[in-house]
Amino acid sequence: MLPTEIKESLTRRIETASHPPELAVDVMFAIQDHYGWLTDEAMEEAGAILGMDPLKLEELATFYTFLYREPVGKYVIHLCDSVICWMDGYESLRDHIARKLGIGMGETTPDGLFTLLPVCCIGYCDRSPAMLINKKVYGFLTPEKIDAIFEKLRTEAQSTERGTAEAPHE
Amino acid sequence: MYPQVLFQNRKPDRIATLEEYRKSGGYEAITESLKNRSHKDIQEILLESDLLGRGGAAFPAGRKIMTVSDDAPYPRYVICNADEMEPGTFKDRVLIHADPHMLIEGMLIAGYAARAEKGIIFIRPEYENAARILEREIGLAEEAGFLGENILGSDYSFSIDVHRSGGRYICGEVTAQLNALEGKRPNPKQPPPYPTEKGLWGKPTVTQNVETLCCMPHILRNGAQWFKDLALTEAGAGTKIYCVSGKVNRPGCYELPMGVKLSEIIEEHAGGMKNGAEFKACLPGGASTRFLSREHYHIPMDFNSLREAGHRLGTAAIMVFDEDTCMVAATLNLLEFFARESCGWCTPCREGVPYLKDLMWRIEHGQGEEKFLSMLRKQSKYLWISYCAFAPGAMSPVEGLLNDFEDEVMAHIRQKRCPFKGGE
Ligand SMILES: Cc1cc2nc3c(=O)[nH]c(=O)nc-3n(C[C@H](O)[C@H](O)[C@H](O)COP(=O)(O)O)c2cc1C
Ligand code: SF4
Ligand code: FES
Numbered sequence: 001m002l003p004t005e006i007k008e009s010l011t012r013r014i015e016t017a018s019h020p021p022e023l024a025v026d027v028m029f030a031i032q033d034h035y036g037w038l039t040d041e042a043m044e045e046a047g048a049i050l051g052m053d054p055l056k057l058e059e060l061a062t063f064y065t066f067l068y069r070e071p072v073g074k075y076v077i078h079l080c081d082s083v084i085c086w087m088d089g090y091e092s093l094r095d096h097i098a099r100k101l102g103i104g105m106g107e108t109t110p111d112g113l114f115t116l117l118p119v120c121c122i123g124y125c126d127r128s129p130a131m132l133i134n135k136k137v138y139g140f141l142t143p144e145k146i147d148a149i150f151e152k153l154r155t156e157a158q159s160t161e162r163g164t165a166e167a168p169h170e
Numbered sequence: 171m172y173p174q175v176l177f178q179n180r181k182p183d184r185i186a187t188l189e190e191y192r193k194s195g196g197y198e199a200i201t202e203s204l205k206n207r208s209h210k211d212i213q214e215i216l217l218e219s220d221l222l223g224r225g226g227a228a229f230p231a232g233r234k235i236m237t238v239s240d241d242a243p244y245p246r247y248v249i250c251n252a253d254e255m256e257p258g259t260f261k262d263r264v265l266i267h268a269d270p271h272m273l274i275e276g277m278l279i280a281g282y283a284a285r286a287e288k289g290i291i292f293i294r295p296e297y298e299n300a301a302r303i304l305e306r307e308i309g310l311a312e313e314a315g316f317l318g319e320n321i322l323g324s325d326y327s328f329s330i331d332v333h334r335s336g337g338r339y340i341c342g343e344v345t346a347q348l349n350a351l352e353g354k355r356p357n358p359k360q361p362p363p364y365p366t367e368k369g370l371w372g373k374p375t376v377t378q379n380v381e382t383l384c385c386m387p388h389i390l391r392n393g394a395q396w397f398k399d400l401a402l403t404e405a406g407a408g409t410k411i412y413c414v415s416g417k418v419n420r421p422g423c424y425e426l427p428m429g430v431k432l433s434e435i436i437e438e439h440a441g442g443m444k445n446g447a448e449f450k451a452c453l454p455g456g457a458s459t460r461f462l463s464r465e466h467y468h469i470p471m472d473f474n475s476l477r478e479a480g481h482r483l484g485t486a487a488i489m490v491f492d493e494d495t496c497m498v499a500a501t502l503n504l505l506e507f508f509a510r511e512s513c514g515w516c517t518p519c520r521e522g523v524p525y526l527k528d529l530m531w532r533i534e535h536g537q538g539e540e541k542f543l544s545m546l547r548k549q550s551k552y553l554w555i556s557y558c559a560f561a562p563g564a565m566s567p568v569e570g571l572l573n574d575f576e577d578e579v580m581a582h583i584r585q586k587r588c589p590f591k592g593g594e
Binding site: 023029059060064067081082120121122125128 | 453
């Protein structure tokens with residue numbers, strides 16, 4: 001169940017919106033932030049808050065890249081595989097990450113920390129090869145840089161509690 | 171150094187403040203317009219300036235706003251398209267991070283010209299920083315009286331909201347974006363009715379790209395003729411943010427006069443080819459344009475010159491490939507992008523793009539046959555009958571490959587392997 005504060009603050013936003021469906025993605029993002037992904041229960045709750053048929057929301061949740069209808073790790077890695085990053089070494093970085101974390105594309109590490117997903121051009125081609133982790137951008141990637149980032153996140157995960165993921169920034 | 175118009179307040183390390191924007195003449199255009207110009211005057215000036223849409227389709231901005239008829243119902247909307255998901259394109263991000271109030275004033279002007287009262291910035295989730303900057307600066311603009319009710323004592327009211335997308339390429343297409351905003355699955359909708367007649371929630375809606383809107387305050391302040399004169403070519407108008415990536419020494423965004431030569435952009439502004447490599451080709455305006463080969467190395471980069479050469483300037487996102495890059499593999503990568511991002515609504519695209527991708531995969535991996543060339547050509551034609559402009563965009567690189575690099579494709583087929591993957 002969603003905590004009442006989250007539910008109330010979303011409901012307040014809906015009440016003042018001229019067209020509540022405009023908030024569908026926002027509401028799902030907020031609920032996803034709470035649960036980590038969009039569980040069946042989360043979809044029902046989103047539908048109730050928005051006054052929308054959960055089936056309509058299902059059409060969105062299964063369509064958008066940043067809404068997860070399956071469990072993901074604490075850190076979601078989106079590695080850019082579009083043409084500039086591809087030219088600048090995407091494939092070897094992908095293999096490096098897969099080796100390092102012991103997972104393939106679309107998989108999550110057994111400790112629930114990392115999920116690896118491909119993403120198309122994230123608009124940072126001037127810093128290629130690039131990736132996002134929980135929507136935060138990392139550019140000019142090298143295997144060494146990636147190792148250091150993972151190390152830092154591992155330490156961070158040990159010292160923080162679940163659900164307090166870092167806010168995205170540049 | 172060419173005149174810097176959109177980038178005049180750009181700094182290496184931070185965002186231009188409201189004060190800095192005002193010091194450079196910011197918000198003068200809207201202040202003056204609210205006092206002395208009718209919405210018709212503004213439409214005329216925009217039309218006369220030859221400002222063409224910077225989001226890829228190059229539609230005249232003035233003409234678009236004029237299609238909102240005088241007796242059209244209210245509320246009317248202005249949408250700023252900050253989805254920017256075209257691979258290779260990142261100019262809108264850089265513009266928002268450089269001088270966010272220029273975009274806010276641009277929306278005010280478009281809003282006043284269309285007599286709209288509500289602005290929405292539709293932004294991709296990868297640009298969360300830009301979204302937060304905009305929300306903060308919109309608040310400051312409200313406090314300063316530039317947004318809200320009865321702006322600067324006039325009878326004009328306008329507000330702006332930031333809308334975050336869930337992230338899919340098709341959301342950049344105008345009609346799909348309207349569905350996305352309405353909380354529906356973002357499939358495109360074929361006109362008529364056109365969005366300027368029946369757009370968001372059935373009301374007149376003008377959608378413009380970030381860069382298009384950013385040009386507007388400058389045009390109103392300095393005049394249509396001034397804007398036209400900024401271009402190097404007769405048919406061009408204004409400056410353009412060229413965003414260069416790939417095999418160059420200094421990838422990034424460069425504001426240059428419309429019509430500057432491709433060779434100059436690469437050699438002088440983007441620092442030349444990386445490691446002294448040789449230029450083989452570029453995509454001149456994002457993934458949905460055709461490869462420009464060495465033959466066009468000195469082409470003036472404006473909408474008209476590219477169209478005359480059978481190409482498109484698109485978003486002017488110049489992605490540079492050198493002689494060591496395999497054009498078949500590059501095209502395969504682009505097709506993988508399009509196959510993944512197809513919204514799946516219509517059959518020619520949903521089925522056709524993966525079919526092209528599969529053929530290209532086989533060629534790249536040494537399983538190609540000569541008949542694949544005609545199969546690719548035939549299938550590409552079918553993509554023209556798809557429901558929206560996505561699929562014709564998807565086949566542009568394929569068309570370019572077959573036109574200018576057929577020998578490379580044939581080398582793959584004859585050698586039964588990728589000739590670029592030889593001695594690795
Ligand atoms: C598949 C597809 C994706 C598009 N993506 C964008 C985009 O991300 N940003 C944008 O401004 N225009 C995009 N466009 C073009 C828009 O449909 C539209 O022409 C443009 O936003 C209008 O603004 P403008 O006239 O100022 O360029 C896209 C078009 C298609 C067909
Ligand atoms: S062409 Fe592709 S993106 Fe456009 S409607 Fe058809 S399936 Fe969707
Ligand atoms: S291609 Fe990777 S960020 Fe653009």
